[in-house]
Amino acid sequence: MSGRARVKARGIARSSSATEVGRTQASPLPTSVDLSNNEASSSNGFLGTRRISTNDKYGISSGDAGSTSMERGVKNKQDFMDLSICTREKLAHVRDCKTGSSGIPVKLVTNLFNLDFPQDWQLYQYHVTYVPDLASRRLRIALLYSHSELSNKAKAFDGAILFLSQKLEEKVTELSSETQRGETIKMTITLKRELPSSSPVCIQVFNIIFRKILKKLSMYQIGRNFYNPSEPVEIPQHKLSLWPGFAISVSYFESKLLFSADVSYKVLRNETVLEFMTALCQRTGLSCFTQTCEKQLIGLIVLTRYNNRTYSIDDIDWSVKPTHTFQKRDGTKITYVDYYKQQYDITVSDLNQPMLVSLLKRKRNDNSEARLAHLIPELCFLTGLTDRATSDFQLMKAVAEKTRLPPSGRQQRLARLVDNIQRNTNARFELETWGLHFGSQISLTGRVVPSEKILMQDHICQPVSAADWSKDVRTCKILNARSLNTWLILCSDRTEYVAESFLNCLRRVAGSMGFNVDYPKIIKVQENPAAFVRAVQQYVDPDVQLVMCILPSNQKTYYDSIKKYLSSDCPVPSQCVLARTLNKQGMMMSIATKIAMQMTCKLGGELWAVEIPLKSLMVVGIDVCKDALSKDVMVVGCVASVNPGITRWFSRCLLQRTMTDVADCLKVFMTGALNKWYKYNHDLPARIIVYRAGVGDGQLKTLVEYEVPQLLSSVAESSSNTSSRLSVIVVRKKCMPRFFTEMNRTVQNPPLGTVVDSEATRNEWYDFYLISQVACRGTVSPTYYNVIYDDNGLKPDHMQRLTFKLCHLYYNWPGIVSVPAPCQYAHKLTFLVAQSIHKEPSLELANHLFYL
């Protein structure tokens, strides 16, 4: 692994943000993968009809439990919640126009499609009651659906609320049906609302319709996406199956209702829990097998192959075997082996396996005790990727290679999906009965904003490509470096030689960069993590500026324990390098350059700058993620620039338990950052722009109502007279739209610096898309910016260009990155804390980019 690859693997590929692969393929490595496989989340009916729809909390798809597509409204509901937060109307300067002007116009094709329907299209919402009342949602649906009165109408029904596209003759319709038991049930269908197509409820129903349609195309719904199991991509060496599919949604964009579809892959594992256990047992030996096994398995979600449900493993019962008996609901006793044979014709082959224990959530809201289910490991498939799997560079590379699609491939898949929808009579019929028509693919005009110059110490450089300017600045001196005089290298006997030759190389390249590196003290240690930490404890004193550790293996304990000690217990910047990285033939120079740059930053140096037209501007990046060990802890990383040139940073990371606590700790951070700014600049910044990443669906409201006021109050409190003006921008790397440029009859990724601020944006928001990353082989994903608060009143054009400039300032990569540098720093910091340190780093390090 090259230095860059290692850093990428460590910093990005193991990203904790969970999403499907294939949707974020812009960087050379996939930036994230679906870890969570969170189908176990509850599914409920739409519009708060929870009482009757708590059927099958574990259902992945319809399966045995027959959950309908309508139950999957929860996550969508969160999106709709976000859409109801209209922030633009409060921002006077963009109320009429939020588009920029500079740059060269570029024609773009999108993955959005028109959805046409008659002007007077309406949806009719009815409420259905049953006399006598029926508890079973399934029976309610069956009775209504089988009634001749409704059989030819387009309908969506969740057991209580019925949507029709045609109005019934009467406002109240009385129907009666007979159950097979002979009981007569009266159904009263009462018109509640007539909804115009722009209503959020309609959009939910449109989404339901499209989910139905994709099911008709024989696709499987997993979570919110649809996958085609008949064309899997296999990665046998990693026991993975990738199902190709689509993420789809229908929503209102700037002026009209659009259908959007993006290619997505679902990662499934061809591995049963028993196979996993067997392999684990082989590796660990028996002595500590049970504990390791529990550590590895508890908390995972498994899929049972006989009934298509998912369960979480809550415990492992080593004392129960498949040959033991259990009591069925009807009171009879049966062995597990016989049960599976009788019920599912499955022969359990391993009679010695223990049982997985899963705590079943209660059906309905009764108060009886939660039940435990015993599951047979042999019949349970693992789902999702473990943290360990996502940290495996080879595995992630294999997944990326299989899932990466160039724009043309993506466009082909989209065309095929649209074609299928239009050709499949069933799907078309569904659309037609609802009065909908599938329209054309949307094209729009974006702009490519001017490229940026890179300012070095004595040179202004116009890079050939903003993607990577390492060659352009090779001979230039960096802006500012502190001399490294007292430092340590820790290495083992085996790596001493390679450490020496690396050191020579490092000093040479650092010198040419303008970074003076003196000869360090080299300490030889034994090859185990404890020895490394002991050596650090023993040799690090207050004079030591930096500790470099040449790690004998990429075993996580080395890295974690060293980082933990040197970030909080004894705050000294540290640099870990894998011995294997240094053994790479012919790579030494580039690795040394990269490491020299990181070391400069860790000592508080500055590498390069871009021109910032605003005189007194502080930019802030905030990211939030979950701690890897304790999932209920949120790691909040905040990074603020402390000089007008935006080359020096103040970084803090705090651990919190709830979203409101997050807002509170932002206040603590802002106060600290403004104090720092004051200390260095003897004044407060005139403007502050906060880039907030790590915002989940449905959190926009909390941001607007809680975080923004907290930020404002911390700004107001720090100054007695005029306070700084504040803007808050939500940054999302994951968004539905994709943009392609058409060139020579094929589609390609749009150029760097492409801005889209019309049609694919939302009318109620001050938002835009910016493409600030390169995708060599895949399709680039645009970054989405939503300005939710803006006192600064910058022109949209300036806001867009400033954002683009900030994407050039991430010192870990001599090129442009996908998000503004403060966000990327905050991300890197939260990642280090969430994965390795698990506590707040010492404030003494706050002035250095110690986490690079």
Added chain:
Amino acid sequence: MEENNLQCSSVVDGNFEEVPRETAIQFKPPLYRQRYQFVKNLVDQHEPKKVADLGCGDTSLLRLLKVNPCIELLVGVDINEDKLRWRGDSLAPFMGDFLKPRDLNLTIILYHGSVVERDSRLLGFDLITCIELIEHLDSGDLARFPEVVFGYLSPSMIVISTPNSEFNPLFPSVTLRDSDHKFEWTRMEFQTWALYVANRYDYSVEFTGVGEPPAGAENVGYCTQIGIFQKNGGKATEACVSEQHDQHVYKARKGLTMLPRLVLIFHPQAVLLPHLPKMLRLQVFTTSYPSLQQERFFKLVLVNEVSQQVESLRVSHLPRRKEQDGEWGDEPKDTGGSKAPVPCFGPVFTEVEKAKIENSPKPFCVGDKFFVPLQRLLAYPRLNRLCANEEMMRSVIADSIPLSSDGSAVVTDLCNYFDEQFEF
């Protein structure tokens, strides 16, 4: 555990008769499940390839039968189309069916239509079940029923169940068990009808039932009476079947088969008639299961099994890491004793299998590469079951798994990323 699935389905199923409100008699397991289990046992015993369930209702029985490895074609027919479509989804293959495919192909088809129509697509079946069906037929349909099912479809075996009206007095105030029942027969009535039909169409019939009467009322017989009809002289000959092939009640044209509603709308008769016209029998749902008979899935399974076996052999060849000396405090340590006995894992081989494995070529290392001869892999029962010879294995896995230059062994790196990650 999972037995509640079927209980849930009983709600829609409407099999309520066995749980009357003032419960005098309760069956355990519920009567409808006893009936389904009865059919399932019959299937286990006779291993039919093609099975049809007439009057399949919400397809509960089909869902129970689809797990049976011997069945390759499973058909359901019912007059209530909405219910069929609504439940159809649950017959589609599960995700796990793609990950661990069946051995044999399985196709499931649901037709919407009357059971008393001749339909050549139901010819040549091994088993046709009519569970609680005949009592729903009016006299005209009942008269046509034997001629269609026994005479025309003429499967090797037919199972017919119907309520035994002699049992009814044991229920509180029940005349007919379901308002849609046109009649309920005594044992004598059913047996007379059955024997007449069997005799006429050259079947032999046995009578049995499910739902034991309570103590003291043994003379009323089973709550549900069942007749098992077996065709004399075995299966209908293939020639006989092909002769009759043209009698599709509804020609299933490609593309139109999945569109019953549209057809109904444009069918003038359908719009005019208050009841569904009987001559329509539409295919409303069809699904086929992945299986090892399909090349793609066979390859998937074989490649997976090979990878797994190679990985397992590789790990056992790794040089043993030194035991940590415990100075790393947070390492998991078995506290010993207190836990349940340490489980033993992995496949258990018979002596013959063991000998076969021992006698096959051994895995070996060259440098940092690890080789497993294909002959060795073939010695393992799980792989041997899939693949008979080396040539076949090589051709299937060649483009998925790296092989040695002469193609006789699988080759892999001896050490990989995960080995370092394990710290115990």
